[in-house]
Structures are given as structure tokens and as C-alpha cells.
Amino acid sequence: MTEPEVILVFGRICSGKSSHKTSSYRIIVSNLVRDLVNSSSRDDLQNTMHLDNQIAQEIVGIIKALIYCANYLDIEHKSIVVDGIRQSSIVNKVLESYPQATLVWLEVPTAIRKKRYESRKAKKDTQSFDIADNKPIELECQKIYSIFNERLQIINNND
Secondary structure (H helix, E strand, O other): OOOOOEEEEEOOOOOOHHHOOOOOEEEEHHHHHHHHHOOOOHHHHHOOHHHHHHHHHHHHHHHHHHHHHHHHOOOOOOOEEEEOOOOHHHHHHHHHHOOOOEEEEEEOOHHHHHHHHHHHOOOOOOOOHHHHOOOHHHHHHHHHHHHHOOOEEEEEOOO
């Protein structure tokens, strides 16, 4: 049985990462971070750049577990989507284990992302879009685009 495609999906806040490839197995990085810091506060979640090794280890471990379970149960492999890595150091560590992973960047104009942010009315969104979009962890996410630009599949996600 062949291994499933591993897809790393990136994008700035409210770029539509959670709705990309919905029929795949999904690893939601913000959920992993939430568990590591034992908080759902956006401030706590965005002050986690020092946890990059732990986050990467969790991601790789979950991917391995999904592949093992699919093989053991002899079920069809779906792709595995890793949704929302925010640091290039984490991307590098995941690529050490899965060098053939597909990297996808969701490109969305700021005005559309702001509208999505304001309309979703999530409890975690306690700050204005402009503040949330310019936190260090969001700016670090933009570095992924710069560093991996030649390898990224860029998708305009304006809908």
C-alpha cells in the first residue's frame, strides 16, 4: 500500500486553511498548540514560538500514527493535511521526516480576510483583525511564504 500524500497548508489568519481539502485526514496545528499550552486564548497561542520543536514532534508523530493505523487496518489512504503551521522551523522539521510533502499557500487579500475574521465572531478573537494579523506569530507565518516560495503551490482562496 502506498503512503498518503502529506499536505502542509499555510496562510495568514482567515485565509481558509480549515476548509481546504476537507475530505482528508486533518491535523489542526492550533489544536496541538492549545493542548501544549493548556489555553485557548489567542494571546497564549500566539506566544508559542519557543515550542517549535515540541509542535513539530507532535505533528510528525500524528502523521506516523495515521499512516500506521491506515496500513494496519488496511484502509484506503486519504491525504493528510497539516493545517496552520506558523513557523518555518516547524516546516523544516516536518520536511526532515516527509521531504515529499506538498506545500500549499492560500493567498487571500487582506480585505477578504478581515471580513471573514469579523463575521466569524469566534470567542478567541478578542482583538481587532489589524492587531491579530500583525502579531509576531502571524508575521512569522509570512516568512514561510518567503522561505519556501519556490516550492509552494499558491492557491487564490478569495471565495
